[in-house]
Amino acid sequence: MKNIKLYKSLEEFISSNQSSKKEYYLLVAENCEFDYKKLKETNISFYGAIVTQVIFNDSNYDNGLISCELEDEKINLIEDLENPQLKEKDYKDANSLMVLLDGLSSNISTFLDSLFNVLPLNVEILGGGAGKLTLKQEPVIFSNKGIYENAALTISKKSKLFIGVENGWEFLEGPFMVTSSNKNILKSLNFMDAFEVYKSVVEEDSGLKFNNAFETYKNVVEKESGKQITEDNFFDIAKSYPLGIVKFNKEIIVRDPIAKDEKGNMILVGDLEQNSTINILKGNKKSLIASSNNAIKKALESNTEKLEIKNVVLFDCISRCIFLEDDFKKELNEIKKQVNDETLFGALTLGEIANNGNEYINFYNKTCVVGVLC
Template identity: 55%
Template sequence: MKKVQYFENMIHLLNSKLEFSNKYLILVAENTIFDLEQLNSLNIEFVGAIVPEIIFDNKHLKEGLVIYTLNLNSQMNLIEDMNNIDYLKKENFHKHSSFIIIVDGLSSYITKFLESTFQVLPLNSKIVGGGAGKSTLKQEPIIFSNSGIYQDSALVISMNLKLNIAVENGWQYLEGPFLVSSCDKNCLKSLNFSKAFKAYKEVIEKDCKIKITKDNFLDVCKSYPLGIIKFDEEIIVRDPIFLDEDENIILIGDIEQNSTINILKGNKEYLLNASKNIVNKACKNIQKDDIQAIAIFDCISRSTYLGKDFVEELNHIKKQSNDKLIFGALSLGEIANNGNEYINLYNKTCVVGVLC
């Protein structure tokens, strides 16, 4: 039985011989014609999500489905409402300490949900995952199971496997630090007590020599994310995606009041170098022969920035994989926890989980 399988379309999947007794995680690329009713006709137990692109081996694909066969004692939970913390408290997550978590990447409840999830998971839990959704950035139902398809929802899959995590981004410092003097969830209003867009715009226009408007905001700013400075000097990247009607900067993922940020800048060489040893980093203290599969959640905007060079990042990962099966998604935000900190939501970052 293959742990990871790729199907070009629903027809190929429906003609496959998936075993009734197994449990499956299904990732669907956004351009795929997807029919939940047809999927249910296979009489298998599954959870899944629609994502901008799927990753299989060293390829990223805008159409098709990739399926990871879970161990039979894995626990699959679909949380229909990420704002319903009471539901989380009712679940028993203490059987295992390795998790795949996939959330609606455009939900306004992500931070609240991850904070609540952290409270109910076992200590030292290892987590890999990301944000589902479509590259249109229009929110719609994208998290599914046998029971239906939902938005503002999440998957929490617990496994009795060993999971090792590595996180890399490669974005470089441009200007800062700046104080986040006013914000509301993922809406950044002011930096250093001045309009956030004004401060951000001045730095970017000076560097790229291009005037930023609402029309070209995403195209220019994909090269200039924000970096939240953590106490351990880790930088958590936040992706600016558009300006609202008041010219506040809307991010993928929340930002905290009075936090400190830097403005970052992209350099393809630095980004690709960051991924050169990511699997080896994740494989520290384990034997590569013990690897069952490698899960990747890599940011869709990172792929957009790297363009045709993004395949080089996947080739780096493939080269380190010892020919193990690779699956995952280009995501709207990446999720990771190495067992000793809060669950972090990243942007423009490559997160790898080695499953043993």
């Protein structure tokens, strides 16, 4: 990728590139007046995604778009995440991979598992979930071929990519066992057997009643925040209190609660497997900002060969931006000051994607994922 530019509007992008023979990758902010039909009628070759906001250097924008001129990258459009039909030959030369997918799809884990199985060893992967803050699923992945929901774009590169992943969220309450869930719907945190002992301790100390997943989460957050959660303000409160999946290596993968369904179950961004162990987490602005600094440092330190840096890509969660408010500028500054004159670009997303070499591909929420492209 080269010649990365920020445009104020789709019209400005078309006017500047309508006679170009290049191929472009586009990140379009959700408030950009995006007329897909108008773009398709041009001679421009394009792939892209609609995201909540775009990032360019030390600023974020809810309008406009970013264009990246493609070089030797190979792009695959996956039209259906439930049946991705991926082929090893399409990724055989890849050393790094960027993924943009429908962040509100219920098939994200299915797709990422399928993708992992066709990739060569040691491929570094990063990406994020496309979609709008309306949290209503709609077509957000596009190319000259069409515009789709429940879809993805993968961008394969022969060049090196070095990744840093951090979230900065802190423990509040837990652990809890997920005893009933279905993809991104969390139904129950009730434990049986050995956990009943732990359950009784928590109830005695906090007065919580483990009725269902929403009530458990609601009680903890209301106790901590002093605020009453209703369906109308669920997301506004939940942005400060994500769930953290506890992995065997002690890594915490964050899940974002975004709503309650008609049955009282919690709707999350991303899947939560039954029998997972989770904690309820709490936001702290200082720790979140520091985590972004740690993420870019990890990425830079991974470049042990000191390869020339071409640019830096960031996928950061929109709910981190909402939580940090005006202080989100500090998060971007923490990253930008570490990369000198290299262009920093990316998106605020509904979920973030990263792996580490031969490890499985993880889908995160409320996390800062930064990649150094060399």
